[in-house]
Amino acid sequence: MKRRSFIQNTTALSAGLLLPTSPQYSNKSQLKIAVIGTGLRGQGHIDLLLRRDDVTVVATADPDTRMNRETLQMFKDRGVTAPKTHTKGNRDYLRMLDAERPDAVIIATPWKWHVEQAVACLERNIYVGLEVAGGLSVNDSWQLVRAQEASSTHLYFLENVCFRRDVMAVLNMVRQDLFGELIHLECGYQHDLRGVKFNDGKTPYNSGVDFGEKGYSEAKWRTQHSINRNGELYPTHGIGPVAQYININRGNRLTHLTSMASKSRGLHNYVVNHPKGGEDHPSAQVDFSLGDKVTTMLRCHNGETIVMHHDTSLPRPYSLGFRVQGTKGLWMDLNDSLHIEGTSPTHRWESDEDYMKTYDHPLWKKYAHKAEGAGHGGMDYFLVNSFVEHAKRVERPPFDVYDAATWMAITPLSEQSIAMGSMPQAIPDFTNGQWTTTPSTFAVSDEY
């Protein structure tokens, strides 16, 4: 980094910190949004945006013909003006950004495009919502931070599980001191993705054993990560909620981690045992690096420990495996139970059902009816609503570029740790010390 750009960045940093948090700065009543990536996830966002009267989806960028056709059909079905499509190759999104000048952009592309596209938005001072993923390198994180600090707008890291109803009720419990001082947390991504990583090239789920050029949707690109990489490949659905519970980058920070991976069997077995696969199928000749179970332990400046579970290649029920444990008790989502000292029967679990009602977050109480039918049990409604409302105000988001950088860095650091026999890896302080003073802004009111 050259000295001049450093000075520019630090100046922009101060500006970026002060201006957008001021409510006078901006509050558009109508937002022009563009979407980069019109795959299934992008279509989900567009579906939610089209239900709103404060948003116009003005443009999309994606080279995939089938996905574009399906997207345009959504506009047609709703009788809404079609967006301008930008389909001429992977970098036609740049033409879109410069030609359409949208107020905000949502990025829902394959992981390898995330950083380049988010940086392009930040460089143009376009408010950007970036879909979640792990980073490809620690440098990915630094690139985002540098781009943010040189920009006058913000990056909203689109972590939807922070808005899950039970996750938010537990946040409410944490803030009301039900669990006391937090000590240990667990989370992860335990989701049998075998039927996602392989398909028949036409139907996205559970339809075959092809991937890459022959695959469709995520099988087209996501599977390759399981071939090349061995680590905690998808950390954000776990660490996002946990970061809210223990104020990561807001009075606390992740200091180091160590990861361990099991052997790899699940993906290969899936291909071999599938009716469309077998020992001789080309996909059966592939060597998958990703261990079937990757476990990561992280430690925090304030003394908490976190265990993360990555488990996507074996037959199993979906579970993010949350555990929130403090000096007064703990909650676990696997058995939907908690134990609170002095309230629960001694040494016994208690169903969390009544607690979930009592501590239902004000946001959910207010908007549950609107969230009905939205993706992932309604939480995507809250995510998109929060994104739009923050973008209208050009406001610093609850999950900002420093959170994105920190959470994304878990992936390459866990890969490094595994490659080095579980050696601990330091987690950089991407905030450069700001974590000591930055306040939490997530879900502090029932506004958005």
Next chain:
Amino acid sequence: MKRRSFIQNTTALSAGLLLPTSPQYSNKSQLKIAVIGTGLRGQGHIDLLLRRDDVTVVATADPDTRMNRETLQMFKDRGVTAPKTHTKGNRDYLRMLDAERPDAVIIATPWKWHVEQAVACLERNIYVGLEVAGGLSVNDSWQLVRAQEASSTHLYFLENVCFRRDVMAVLNMVRQDLFGELIHLECGYQHDLRGVKFNDGKTPYNSGVDFGEKGYSEAKWRTQHSINRNGELYPTHGIGPVAQYININRGNRLTHLTSMASKSRGLHNYVVNHPKGGEDHPSAQVDFSLGDKVTTMLRCHNGETIVMHHDTSLPRPYSLGFRVQGTKGLWMDLNDSLHIEGTSPTHRWESDEDYMKTYDHPLWKKYAHKAEGAGHGGMDYFLVNSFVEHAKRVERPPFDVYDAATWMAITPLSEQSIAMGSMPQAIPDFTNGQWTTTPSTFAVSDEY
């Protein structure tokens, strides 16, 4: 180690390996047993021994007056001849060993005496059952191994949870390939011991905040380990059963581990908030080293990973936290559920209730009626029965000195890892290569 003792040891090793596994070697119909340590755990063993007609408890050794009185009362209540008591200090057990020449000894003393006492038995060729604990050092493990290899008899490591009914049913499932090739396991010791580590000096549980000289039973000595040490202090109830599932030291072995500890709050808070404690109580001035939650990841030669949870200082329900996961499915004890591909509903948990009945281990089917009323849900019956039957035959036990050495080493290695910021630690091969050929003998029949 000097060359001569090496040669002696290896000769003894060969003898020790061949002779005792031969059924002709010995099969006493009546066993004279001595017990070192007549605390609450020793009394539990004596209670089970006194119910048998193939055993005479001939002697005890313990300097504690109250515990000795209580022990003798047990014999009186049953109308059984009192044992010879050896109460003259901590090393009166040596006089007992030499004077009484028991056929077998059970050691149930505070942890720091385990190795010295077990070695003394092995040196005298007395079959020894050693209560479980973590080692104080890796050298503890080597001492046991060297003593075993110079002895003509055996050390039985008394891990009772291997005999838990659900644990054995799952072992049955594992051996019948229900879960496929095992990939990942979890276990641990999650037990709120605050009311054990502190008491009023008279009543063992939940009676006060004293410990050490002022404490009673485990509070007398166990609490000091939480002051001096930070690590996986009690690994065997977790690793014991897991070792059976993945054949540790029997075709597989633990290669390395890394540990991470949270901050320490629970024990201090307990003292401060207890009606008999408070900020000014002497126990509130103590600095506890033990993190409230210690997590350890271990890796195996055959590619499995293990996560161990140590969690004894916070309010919580008891849970050993088992997870047994393979290429075909997984079981977890927290939600008493499993998922088996092709049998369970896709992506859904299924109650393990019917499976536990179907796969009930033949040993439990045969002896459940005898186990009724025995400690820890009946499993102590199976443990003591197995110990006595192996001792009668001077037979190599299912959990032998190499298992003891390996499992115990987890404790000091986890302490080292934590002290070094979660650096991975190699786990020695205490079998010196024998793990490749030693067969599993645990629960292979319904005999004992």
